[in-house]
Amino acid sequence: MAVTKIARALVALSLISSTVAVANSTEHNELKRHTFGGKIAVGNVELKSSPDEDYTNFYSYYNYKLNQTLSLEVGLNFGFDASDWECEDFDNGFTCRDRNDSMFGIGADELEVTSLVLAGKAAIPLSKRNSLYAKLGANIYDYEILRDDRLLLEDSGTGVYLEAGWQYAWDFGLGMDAGVQYFDMGDLDSVTFGVGVNYQF
Secondary structure (H helix, E strand, O other): OHHHHHHHHHHHHHHHHHHHHHHOHHHOOOOOOEEEEEEEEEEEEEEOOOOOEEEEEEEEEEEEEOOOOEEEEEEEEEEEEOOOEEEEEEOOEEEEEEOOOOEOOOOEOEEEEEEEEEEEEEEEEOOOOEEEEEEEEEEEEEEEEEEOOEEEEEEEEEEEEEEEEEEEEOOOOEEEEEEEEEEEEOOEEEEEEEEEEEEEO
16 A cells, blocks of 8 residues: 555655764754744645545644654644636626536535644755655544535544655754645545745754
């Protein structure tokens, strides 16, 4: 199963990063243990075997560093469908309408997702400021799928959260990152690419 292979790869990545971090420990500055950050991501969401739908999510988090390599993270994720708008130019101006009137093949027109994330993070330093990272954890999710503000489908539970990407940190604490996020939410799965900023102290 793809998720199992990804999980095994993240564990291997964590072990490798621990070795690299020990070897390069003399190159690092004072450890900044606390990080607050956020990112915006876009991608696709799929319900069971339905066609993918456009999707956007906002992720904010607090990260506590155990050492230069390993961290613990708690985050909040808010996701929603990315509507497909069609605009036409008329003499008296533009008129726009939402074309997203049949999401997931069930006639839905709105998706709302909320997740609480608990994860571990491993980083592989590439230089003083650059590193690759991977996160593995759980997301406690709740989502609703609606049509004209009427509930069609809802679910809540716990699923897998994965993220991998690149990050850059300046000496004064500001940082940025870019990565791919995967949320397993039972019958609903999302894969997005996001960019974000953070502050370490």
